[in-house]
Amino acid sequence: LRSRNSTHRPEPQKPTARRARMSMSLGPHPVGVKFWTSLWRENKDLPYSQIHTKFENWYGHAFHRKFGRYFYAHRAGALGITAPLVVFAVGFKIATMYYGTLRDLGAATESAKAYGTGGYKTNPTPK
Numbered sequence: 166l167r168s169r170n171s172t173h174r175p176e177p178q179k180p181t182a183r184r185a186r187m188s189m190s191l192g193p194h195p196v197g198v199k200f201w202t203s204l205w206r207e208n209k210d211l212p213y214s215q216i217h218t219k220f221e222n223w224y225g226h227a228f229h230r231k232f233g234r235y236f237y238a239h240r241a242g243a244l245g246i247t248a249p250l251v252v253f254a255v256g257f258k259i260a261t262m263y264y265g266t267l268r269d270l271g272a273a274t275e276s277a278k279a280y281g282t283g284g285y286k287t288n289p290t291p292k
Contacts, residue, residue: 208216228246235249 208219211219225246232249
């Protein structure tokens with residue numbers, strides 16, 4: 166038996182071939198660590214203006230490669246990228262105006278029925 170005041174500590178175990186193996190395996194990273202480290206390595210010493218210019222060029226090319234088929238084929242220059250946004254905004258405006266018109270016509274009809282004052286698409290008050 167050991168005494169209570171003993172400072173005996175167990176010896177650390179030496180790694181064996183079995184203990185050295187990982188208990189789980191991870192799949193490869195979907196984007197890859199090399200991608201992120203190469204971005205850092207290429208840009209860490211550059212001023213912000215150059216990094217921003219490089220990103221703008223990359224983004225513009227990537228955007229047009231993916232979405233270029235949806236653009237109107239004309240020479241719009243730098244504003245050509247906004248063509249899909251403008252088409253969406255105009256379509257959204259037309260849809261909301263149409264909805265608002267139908268809503269207001271329905272409200273006017275219901276109001277005219279309630280107060281008996283006639284109105285759009287209501288039968289005239291009998292005399």
